[in-house]
Amino acid sequence: xxxxxxxxxxxxxxxxxxxxxxxxxxxxxxxxxxxxxxxxxxxxxxxxxxxxxxxxxxxxxxxxxxxxxxxxxxxxxxxxxxxxxxxxxxxxxxxxxxxxxxxxxxxxxxxxxxxxxxxxxxxxxxxxxxxxxxxxxxxxxxxxxxxxxxxxxxxxxxxxxxxxxxxxxxxxxxxxxxxxxxxxxxxxxxxxxxxxxxxxxxxxxxxxxxxxxxxxxxxxxxxxxxxxxxxxxxxxxxxxxxxxxxxxxxxxxxxxxxxxxxxxxxxxxxxxxxxxxxxxxxxxxxxxxxxxxxxxxxxxxxxxxxxxxxxxxxxxxxxxxxxxxxxxxxxxxxxxxxxxx
Amino acid sequence: xxxxxxxxxxxxxxxxxxxxxxxxxxxxxxxxxxxxxxxxxxxxxxxxxxxxxxxxxxxxxxxxxxxxxxxxxxxxxxxxxxxxxxxxxxxxxxxxxxxxxxxxxxxxxxxxxxxxxxxxxxxxxxxxxxxxxxxxxxxxxxxxxxxxxxxxxxxxxxxxxxxxxxxxxxxxxxxxxxxxxxxxxxxxxxxxxxxxxxxxxxxxxxxxxxxxxxxxxxxxxxxxxxxxxxxxxxxxxxxxxxxxxxxxxxxxxxxxxxxxxxxxxxxxxxxxxxxxxxxxxxxxxxxxxxxxxxxxxxxxxxxxxxxxxxxxxxxxxxxxxxxxxxxxxxxxxxxxxxxxx
Numbered sequence: 001x002x003x004x005x006x007x008x009x010x011x012x013x014x015x016x017x018x019x020x021x022x023x024x025x026x027x028x029x030x031x032x033x034x035x036x037x038x039x040x041x042x043x044x045x046x047x048x049x050x051x052x053x054x055x056x057x058x059x060x061x062x063x064x065x066x067x068x069x070x071x072x073x074x075x076x077x078x079x080x081x082x083x084x085x086x087x088x089x090x091x092x093x094x095x096x097x098x099x100x101x102x103x104x105x106x107x108x109x110x111x112x113x114x115x116x117x118x119x120x121x122x123x124x125x126x127x128x129x130x131x132x133x134x135x136x137x138x139x140x141x142x143x144x145x146x147x148x149x150x151x152x153x154x155x156x157x158x159x160x161x162x163x164x165x166x167x168x169x170x171x172x173x174x175x176x177x178x179x180x181x182x183x184x185x186x187x188x189x190x191x192x193x194x195x196x197x198x199x200x201x202x203x204x205x206x207x208x209x210x211x212x213x214x215x216x217x218x219x220x221x222x223x224x225x226x227x228x229x230x231x232x233x234x235x236x237x238x239x240x241x242x243x244x245x246x247x248x249x250x251x252x253x254x255x256x257x258x259x260x261x262x263x264x265x266x267x268x269x270x271x272x273x274x275x276x277x278x279x280x281x282x283x284x285x286x287x288x289x290x291x292x293x294x295x296x297x298x299x300x301x302x303x304x305x306x307x308x309x310x311x312x313x314x315x316x317x318x319x320x321x322x323x324x325x326x327x328x329x330x331x332x333x334x335x336x337x338x339x340x341x
Numbered sequence: 342x343x344x345x346x347x348x349x350x351x352x353x354x355x356x357x358x359x360x361x362x363x364x365x366x367x368x369x370x371x372x373x374x375x376x377x378x379x380x381x382x383x384x385x386x387x388x389x390x391x392x393x394x395x396x397x398x399x400x401x402x403x404x405x406x407x408x409x410x411x412x413x414x415x416x417x418x419x420x421x422x423x424x425x426x427x428x429x430x431x432x433x434x435x436x437x438x439x440x441x442x443x444x445x446x447x448x449x450x451x452x453x454x455x456x457x458x459x460x461x462x463x464x465x466x467x468x469x470x471x472x473x474x475x476x477x478x479x480x481x482x483x484x485x486x487x488x489x490x491x492x493x494x495x496x497x498x499x500x501x502x503x504x505x506x507x508x509x510x511x512x513x514x515x516x517x518x519x520x521x522x523x524x525x526x527x528x529x530x531x532x533x534x535x536x537x538x539x540x541x542x543x544x545x546x547x548x549x550x551x552x553x554x555x556x557x558x559x560x561x562x563x564x565x566x567x568x569x570x571x572x573x574x575x576x577x578x579x580x581x582x583x584x585x586x587x588x589x590x591x592x593x594x595x596x597x598x599x600x601x602x603x604x605x606x607x608x609x610x611x612x613x614x615x616x617x618x619x620x621x622x623x624x625x626x627x628x629x630x631x632x633x634x635x636x637x638x639x640x641x642x643x644x645x646x647x648x649x650x651x652x653x654x655x656x657x658x659x660x661x662x663x664x665x666x667x668x669x670x671x672x673x674x675x676x677x678x679x680x681x682x
Contacts, residue, residue: 255671259613266611272600330596 004104005304009123012300013291014239016171016211018125019082020133020228021118023156023165024140025147031157032093032110040094040110047109050143051098058139061101067091073322076313082120087111105136112157113165115140122304124170124239126232130224153220163220166227170235175210175288176245177238183212186238194218195234209280209307214238246292261289265298269340273326274333279310298340306339345445346645350464353641354632355580357512357552359466360423361474361569362459364497364506365481366488372498373434373451381435381451388450391484392439399480402442408432414663417654423461428452446477453498454506456481463645465511465580467573471565494561504561507568511576516551516629517586518579524553527579535559536575550621550648555579587633602630606639610681614667615674620651639681647680 005017025031026046029039052059067075067088075089084097088111095110108116117140119133147155153163161167177183190197194217199207214235216227250257264285268274274282287303289295308314310332316323323331346358366372367387370380393400408416408429416430425438429452436451449457458481460474488496494504502508518524531538535558540548555576557568591598605626609615615623628644630636649655651673657664664672 255613259674262611262613263608266607266609267604268607270603270607270610272596272603333600 002102004102004120004122005308006301007122008300009121009125011124011239012122014172014174014242015124015235016122016173016304017082018121018123018129018168018170019118020126020129020166020168021116022133022137023113023154023161023167024115024117024137024144025155025157026114027145027147029114032095032112032114033157035093035110037094043114044094044096044109046144047096047098047107047115047140050140051107053143056139058136062098062105063101065097065099067095067097073313073316077317080311080314081308083118084108085111085116105132107136107140113161115144124232124235126168126170126228126235130166130168130228134224160217161219164222164224164227166219166224167215168228168231169213169215170231172212172214172235172238172242173210173284173287173291174207174212174238174242175284176249177242178207178210179249180245182241182245183207186241190214190234193230193234195231208277209284211280211284246288250292258289258294261285261294265289265295265340268336270337271333273329274310274336275329276310276312276332279332279336280307283307302339306336309335309339343443345443345461345463346649347642348463349641350462350466352465352580353463355513355515355583356465356576357463357514357645358423359462359464359470359509359511360459361467361470361507361509362457363474363478364454364495364502364508365456365458365478365485366496366498367455368486368488370455373436373453373455374498376434376451378435384455385435385437385450387485388437388439388448388456388481391481392448394484397480399477403439403446404442406438406440408436408438414654414657418658421652421655422649424459425449426452426457446473448477448481454502456485465573465576467509467511467569467576471507471509471569475565501558502560505563505565505568507560507565508556509569509572510554510556511572513553513555513576513579513583514551514625514628514632515548515553515579515583516625517590518583519548519551520590521586523582523586524548527582531555531575534571534575536572549618550625552621552625587629591633599630599635602626602635606630606636606681609677611678612674614670615651615677616670617651617653617673620673620677621648624648643680647677650676650680 026043029035029043032040048064050056051062078084078097079086079089081103083099083103083106085108088095088097088108091110093110097109098107104120106118108118117133117136119129121129149155154165156162156165174183177186187197196215196217198213214231216231264282268282268286283303283306286295286298290298290300290303312328315328315331315335319331367384370376370384373381389405391397392403419425420427420430422444424440424444424447426449429436429438429449432451434451438450439448445461447459449459458474458477460470462470490496495506497503497506515524518527528538537556537558539554540552555572557572605623609623609627624644624647627636627639631639631641631644653669656669656672656676660672
């Protein structure tokens with residue numbers, strides 16, 4: 001297991017992951033929503049050549065996935081791993097993804113834009129993740145002519161991506177700020193600063209498991225480095241606040257705090273039926289316990305792995321076939337139990 | 342640990358314990374509520390002589406406890422072990438108890454009656470327990486002149502004990518009948534048959550932990566053997582019904598059944614704060630799991646021991662001093678955790 005999420009990154013007591021993605025389009029070809037089938041095929045061919053071609057510096061560790069050839073479950077597994085977007089999973093046009101062995105790099109082809117280059121890292125690693133993304137972008141640009149405008153920058157299908165085309169986000173685990181309700185004030189401040197805060201699975205989702213994705217909304221008028229730096233600063237402030245409140249809660253009533261954490265661990269290690277919602281809630285408590293040194297025989301990597309494995313499609317993939325919701329809840333409990341043993 | 346509750350008796354999947362007690366009074370001395378201090382002292386002296394005297398066949402394994410000399414916590418520990426009654430624990434007159442090493446025999450002196458001879462056994466052992474009680478009674482009668490009337494039998498302070506003076510009871514664990522509500526019908530039938538059903542701690546208590554004490558109400562007009570036989574028959578019918586419903590519930594949805602049991606085990610093994618009420622509820626689930634072979638690495642004796650240890654006075658005795666309710670809940674959780682490890 002050398003996947004990125006099986007590593008422990010900086011500030012991993014609060015920051016689960018860092019993600020940077022950039023949107024790029026081919027010059028002279030309509031955006032995916034308007035293009036012909038042959039355009040789609042041509043783009044896939046050209047991107048594959050750029051990555052796997054004889055002169056490419058990046059191809060060795062990558063594999064191409066044809067989205068149309070995947071079963072619905074396998075598509076959804078990629079969504080659950082944040083390797084492709086829900087949009088791409090539902091795509092009915094020629095589309096694909098080129099994914100690295102460590103699953104830290106994913107190049108989505110013919111999503112909303114022709115290209116979405118995405119890099120993921122454990123913990124808070126905005127600069128490194130951006131640098132990796134930038135490197136992939138430069139390598140592709142050696143053989144691909146991007147749609148670029150001197151005034152607007154990179155042209156994208158949706159105007160909210162115009163300019164740098166960059167979306168950078170950090171996934172934060174904020175149980176203490178959520179428990180105390182202080183998260184509301186933070187959400188308000190972020191909104192005023194043009195920073196979006198969303199739940200685990202992107203837009204339109206609640207903060208299941210106390211996990212919040214903090215990302216930039218503005219892509220135009222700032223350099224990539226300025227955008228990265230803004231998110232970094234905001235993230236560091238939220239991290240500090242979360243840590244302060246965690247300590248306060250623990251100091252106020254350590255028995256009650258530990259009771260909550262160990263009860264959740266006890267349920268996760270013993271229950272025979274666990275819904276997705278309950279699983280996220282209990283895993284959040286256990287993660288908090290690990291982060292604070294209250295639970296010492298489980299590490300964050302194990303919890304990251306469990307978080308991925310207990311999602312609906314991943315559970316179904318593990319048994320090699322469809323499971324109804326009840327069967328998933330049983331398989332989820334079984335998976336968590338065996339991983340925590 | 343050779344205490345009676347550390348042994349496993351017959352039908353122990355449903356029957357926790359069997360108790361037989363008989364009420365006896367000295368001829369020619371007023372009942373304890375009316376007697377003078379010297380009468381009380383005399384009775385204690387005479388009972389001690391009967392038990393510990395040179396010619397006694399029973400004294401070796403027994404010890405005398407002077408209730409007045411005990412701290413409130415130590416008195417309450419004896420109540421929690423069912424070795425003395427709450428009445429005797431609160432006694433302000435000369436009173437005592439003579440208790441066997443296995444804690445299966447207790448002779449209370451100057452409770453409501455001059456003598457209450459009580460025998461306890463694990464599981465369903467009505468005949469053996471009665472025989473033991475009868476044997477102690479006969480040995481005492483060798484040197485004590487009991488108040489006895491040819492028409493009414495043994496005379497007792499309260500007319501409900503008149504005649505045989507016997508109260509025989511079995512403590513049943515009835516989680517399945519309780520869960521399904523069928524227990525109500527059983528309570529009604531018992532009431533019509535002159536059988537009392539009470540919660541864990543005797544009269545005026547709810548059935549905490551799904552434990553019900555089934556005992557005879559009539560002491561007059563039947564022989565001891567008839568009374569014993571009645572309770573035995575009723576108990577066996579309730580045991581059969583409880584077992585049937587347990588199997589039905591398990592067959593209907595084994596995952597949900599096991600989920601409940603293992604969640605309770607998970608909480609008991611991990612929580613840092615457990616109230617008395619929650620502890621009894623969770624222990625009831627775990628006992629059910631052990632009884633049905635779902636939990637295999639814990640035995641009933643361990644659960645019996647925990648049930649005794651987590652009571653308020655026993656917890657306080659274990660730390661050697663008073664604990665407020667919050668401290669007790671913490672100590673209770675700690676005790677359960679260490680015993681289940």
